[in-house]
Amino acid sequence: MKTWSMGTLGALASLAALAPHAASAGPFECLIEPNQTVEIRSAVEGVIEKVTVQRGDRIKAGQVLVQLESGAEISAVQLAKAHADAQGRLASAQNRLEYAQKKLDRMTNLQTQNFVSAQQRDEAEAEKRILDAELKQAREDKEQAAFEQRHAQDLLNRRTLRSPFNGVVLDRMLNPGDLAEAGTGRKAILKVVQVEPLRVEVVLPLAAWGKLKLHSTADIVPEGLGGRYTAKVTVIDSVFDTASGTFGVRLELPNGEAKVPAGIRCRVDFPELRSLATPASYTRGSFAK
Structure with missing residues (x-):
């Protein structure tokens, strides 16, 4: 009613x-x-x-x-965008993981021919697992940076008030x-x-x-x-x-x-x-x- x-x-x-x-x-x-x-x-x-x-x-x-005055919020958005756009750490982790995978493949092949020990092959596999975790962390950090950028942009947007309708x-x-x-x-x-x-x-x-x-x-x-x-x-x-x-x-x-x-x-x-x-x-x- x-x-x-x-x-x-x-x-x-x-x-x-x-x-x-x-x-x-x-x-x-x-x-x-x-x-x-x-x-x-x-x-x-x-x-x-x-x-x-x-x-x-x-x-x-x-x-x-x-x-509203928004100088600090604009700077925060720019900084968050720079972090979100940064590709260096992620690219480095991807390259090192690719190299570790190739090394593990070689060690596995050599170990089957008894040219390297099982321990050497296991060490290569352990190195590859470590780099897997590093790549996962780099991806999570990038997602976090993207979230922080959206949050900073939302705070900036709140300082601009718009009309809700024609009137x-x-x-x-x-x-x-x-x-x-x-x-x-x-x-x-x-x-x-x-x-x-x-x-x-x-x-x-x-x-x-x-x-x-x-x-x-x-x-x-x-x-x-x-x-x-x-x-x-x-x-x-x-x-x-x-x-x-x-x-x-x-x-x-x-x-x-x-x-x-x-x-x-x-x-x-x-x-x-x-x-x-x-x-x-x-x-x-x-x-x-």
């Missing part, structure tokens, strides 16, 4: 106060909201080097929004030179909102229950803008507000060209509810609680 923010509930309550309590079920008041609101914080502590956006800027998914910068709280502190309880750097798609919230009377279906469509008329837009039902609450006899419905409103702003009132017309008779006592005031 979806949850209602206090701001949404209060706004819907104020909208309800404007609605007549007649038996007619005309278009219902609704609110158009961002699909998501996200506060951009850093997963690691550091001094902010650059903030690339301002309040009101449009942003794209993956766009760099904030860069708009709602607020900018920190600037270059400020300390970005890690953790959800710390001050955010930016607040961004997703406006494609938008979310439409509406509360309906109990009499409307069972008459709407998921993925059905409705017409949305934004207040003050005019025009009609088609939205799709994505959530129908199954728990009712006892005091008001209402339940919540959420719709998804496509907004690819950002023609409709978020945070405005609207009216929604459900074709399935046009003939609905609602009680004159129907109110939505309890949603403000």
Whole structure:
């Protein structure tokens, strides 16, 4: 079940106060909201080097929004890459093992002809086993170096904060030179909102229950803008507000060209509810609680 923010509930309550309590079920008041609101914080502590956006800027998914100072981390990546790319020890171990294998083959052949003793042949075999172990260790060291390179790169990547979606910068709280502190309880750097798609919230009377279906469509008329837009039902609450006899419905409103702003009132017309008779006592005031 979806949850209602206090701001949404209060706004819907104020909208309800404007609605007549007649038996007619005309278009219902609704609110158009961002699909998501996200506060951009850093997963690691550091001094902010650059903030690339301002309040009101449009942003794209993956766009760099904030860069922390990263000199030490860049050096660590370069050092780890040098270790991971180093081939000298591994190549040397491979060459020595190949030579030891050839030596063992010769000793085995000579020992069968009694030209060398069994002890000499055993010594060659022992040397080959030692070099086998050295080659294995060299390979493990190279894998460890590759892991350390990935780890260093991950730490560096954490100092670059990117947009999680296409949207708009709602607020900018920190600037270059400020300390970005890690953790959800710390001050955010930016607040961004997703406006494609938008979310439409509406509360309906109990009499409307069972008459709407998921993925059905409705017409949305934004207040003050005019025009009609088609939205799709994505959530129908199954728990009712006892005091008001209402339940919540959420719709998804496509907004690819950002023609409709978020945070405005609207009216929604459900074709399935046009003939609905609602009680004159129907109110939505309890949603403000």
